[in-house]
Amino acid sequence: MSPRWLLAACAPLLLTAEVRRVGPGQRYSAPCQAIRAASPGDVIEIHAGGDYTGDVCAFAQDRLTLRGAGGRPRIDAGGRTAQGKAVWVIGGGDVAVENIEFTGARAPDKNGAGIRFEGRRLTVRDCAFRNNENGILTWNNPESELFVEYSEFDENGHGDGYSHNIYVGRIAKFTMRFCWSHGAREGHLVKSRAAETNLLYNYLDTGSGTASYEADLPEGGVALLLGNIIVQRPSGHNENLIAVGHEAPAPRPDTSLRLIHNTIVNLGSPQGTVVWIGRGGPRGPVFRNNLFYGEGRITNAVLQPGAGDLRLPLSSMADLAGLDFRPRKAERPAAPLPEGLAPTQQYLHPACGSPRPSAATPGALETAPPAGVNEDAPPRCRPAGR
Numbered sequence: 264m265s266p267r268w269l270l271a272a273c274a275p276l277l278l279t280a281e282v283r284r285v286g287p288g289q290r291y292s293a294p295c296q297a298i299r300a301a302s303p304g305d306v307i308e309i310h311a312g313g314d315y316t317g318d319v320c321a322f323a324q325d326r327l328t329l330r331g332a333g334g335r336p337r338i339d340a341g342g343r344t345a346q347g348k349a350v351w352v353i354g355g356g357d358v359a360v361e362n363i364e365f366t367g368a369r370a371p372d373k374n375g376a377g378i379r380f381e382g383r384r385l386t387v388r389d390c391a392f393r394n395n396e397n398g399i400l401t402w403n404n405p406e407s408e409l410f411v412e413y414s415e416f417d418e419n420g421h422g423d424g425y426s427h428n429i430y431v432g433r434i435a436k437f438t439m440r441f442c443w444s445h446g447a448r449e450g451h452l453v454k455s456r457a458a459e460t461n462l463l464y465n466y467l468d469t470g471s472g473t474a475s476y477e478a479d480l481p482e483g484g485v486a487l488l489l490g491n492i493i494v495q496r497p498s499g500h501n502e503n504l505i506a507v508g509h510e511a512p513a514p515r516p517d518t519s520l521r522l523i524h525n526t527i528v529n530l531g532s533p534q535g536t537v538v539w540i541g542r543g544g545p546r547g548p549v550f551r552n553n554l555f556y557g558e559g560r561i562t563n564a565v566l567q568p569g570a571g572d573l574r575l576p577l578s579s580m581a582d583l584a585g586l587d588f589r590p591r592k593a594e595r596p597a598a599p600l601p602e603g604l605a606p607t608q609q610y611l612h613p614a615c616g617s618p619r620p621s622a623a624t625p626g627a628l629e630t631a632p633p634a635g636v637n638e639d640a641p642p643r644c645r646p647a648g649r
Contacts, residue, residue, distance in 0.1 A: 286310025323354030511543020554626030571598030
């Protein structure tokens with residue numbers, strides 16, 4: 264098939280794609296009005312100056328991009344949900360949601376979400392989810408994929424322990440990076456039943472909430488936790504921080520857990536366990552170059568100390584109140600890692616990231632960058648002007 268033929272075939276799609284602008288003085292007064300009019304491939308641009316209270320809807324067009332402009336627009340569900348599920352119930356494939364805040368979702372089944380994902384592929388970037396019963400909630404489709412980055416999840420949860428800041432069902436793949444999840448009400452900061460879960464360079468902190476687990480993977484699966492800062496505060500309602508496989512009777516055939524270059528802080532119970540592995544968890548988890556602060560056992564699994572793992576008292580932290588989770592001094596070098604697993608980024612607060620100078624020391628943050636490295640290099644955050 265020649266490139267010329269492909270261009271001719273795609274030309275009708277390119278010609279019909281449209282930017283549909285929403286807000287005061289625009290063609291559409293509310294996002295759902297523009298969404299209902301949209302065709303596959305369209306861009307819906309929502310101006311931050313509008314009042315979109317109670318504007319909820321479900322849609323299933325493919326290749327939509329929905330993004331905020333002129334700041335970050337806030338969609339307050341006002342206690343409503345589309346189909347009894349969410350502010351937006353998103354079907355279709357290759358949908359992107361950027362620079363929008365979702366709040367106030369309530370549903371009869373106590374699972375009202377900012378976004379309910381019921382499509383094939385969804386990207387959520389530079390968004391905020393506050394005060395919903397779930398921030399994001401997905402369906403159970405083994406072919407679906409969810410990618411979330413540069414986003415904040417705060418004070419979501421009904422308060423019954425069954426709703427969470429983000430709750431991923433039995434989908435194929437879930438990746439979350441450079442996100443800040445905190446303040447959940449009774450539920451978890453992140454919960455995933457995906458066949459593959461990648462938590463990369465995030466900041467998960469109980470904050471002032473009453474979250475149970477900071478990260479929960481109840482059915483195991485292939486899991487990589489790389490470069491995360493994970494903090495349990497005394498207000499948390501579970502003494503364990505991370506749980507893997509505790510709801511499954513036996514491991515999936517491909518279940519694995521790699522915990523690499525994370526910084527994990529236990530400010531809660533000294534009887535707690537950092538990584539609790541249940542019957543459905545991996546039999547040979549891999550821990551490398553993690554930095555553990557505080558008391559409590561590292562894991563209940565039969566496990567040799569991970570190469571490069573380091574345990575320090577809380578007093579060794581640079582500045583807990585200032586959210587500087589680096590040690591005051593470099594204690595020892597990190598152990599070598601297989602190619603492709605060394606961290607190349609590190610979390611930058613809030614909900615951002617920056618290149619990591621090296622992977623020379625344990626933990627999610629480089630303790631002492633080598634000479635000549637600019638720590639003030641431009642971060643990879645929200646696009647300029649958003």
